[in-house]
Amino acid sequence: MFELLEKVKVLEPTNPNKSTALFGGKASGILNWNDLAYPHFYQHREQIRALFWRASEVDMSADIKQFPTLSEREQDAFLKIIGLLATLDGPQTDIAARIAQLSTDPSVKSIMATIADQESEHNHSYAYVLSSVTTLYKQIESFETGRTDDVLMTRNQRIIEVYNEFADQPSVFTALKAMVYTSLLEGLFFYSGFAFFYNLARNQKMVGTSTMISYINRDELQHGRFISDLFRATLAENPEYNTGEFTEWVYDQFRHSVEQETIWSHYVLSGIDGIDLVEMEGYIKYRANKMLRLLGLNDLYEDYTENPMKWIRAYVDNFDDTKTDFFEQKSRQYTKTSDLNGFDEL
Secondary structure, three states, X not given: OOOEOOOOOOOOOOOOOOOOOOEOOOOOOOOOOXXXXXXXXXXXXXXXXXXXXOHHHOOOHHHHHHHHHOOHHHHXXXXXXXXXXXXXXXXXXXXXXXXXXXXXXXHHHHHHHHHHHHHHHHHHHHHHHHHHHOOHHHHHHHHHHHHHOHHHHHHHHHHHHHHHHHHHOOEHHHHHHHHHHHHHHHHHHOHHHHHHHHHHHHOOOOHHHHHHHHHHHHHHHHHHHHHHHHHHHHHHHOHHHOOHHHHHHHXXXXXXXXXXXXXXXXXXXXXOOOOOHHHHHHHHHHHHHHHHHHOOOXXXXXXXXXXXXXXXXXXOOOOOOHHHOOOOOOOOOOOOOOOOOOHHHO
């Protein structure tokens, strides 16, 4: 049985401003960005804060007209994938808040508060997209997918178990496990869904939705980068958990997640023009390798060190350094409704 963490007091003036540990340490609650235990967390803060956007800023007028012209298969995939994304992003707001409540480092609290806000906007964006293109009945049905679709329920079972374990028994160890699944959500679980919307956009369909997804994708890349950094720092502070058994547990979660993401992609993307399911499976393994490296671990899939879906580079952001180089393209320009906006900017 691991020692449970307690919610941190708001202010404790007898403690130092600079935290003595990420979890289970001491800190006054006063945040000085120029006096941090992990000074580079400030760069994470700045990168994440720079991504502010609102769903209502994205122009959906063309999508409203185009959605009825999509094939029945495309419409079904569209609604199911929005349901998946809502199922995953909704709990992320809660998980970010729980990590913030339990961390004794005020910089982590601040960054997680921003991440929670962004995850909340992601969830709102799915409702915004659906309210633009379909009926209220279809909107509600799409959001029900996460608790009624057998394939999706099976796919999400381990996420549910790990997140609820962290909620019920908050400890450093269960926080580490929750961070692993947060990394999987931010860096792997969304990506077959993202690819669907980018594939529509490259065929000049539902470009407004694709733009929204690009904003979300950009946020998730930065979230994944910070969570992975927080995971490594927490593990370094608590070396008793840095064991071969835990490492194998992480690898097992990645293997299982790749398997489930592959099953899901075949289920939801089969018959979609422009999506090669073999290529998609390779892309999922490529994403898994990327996230494992961010966590400080080795590749699981030796034959998938390069992105097999080259066309997707046009739709997502890039990191400069090799360790966090999710995609190798130039940084794309993001424009909002108030700017000159069109397909050529994608």
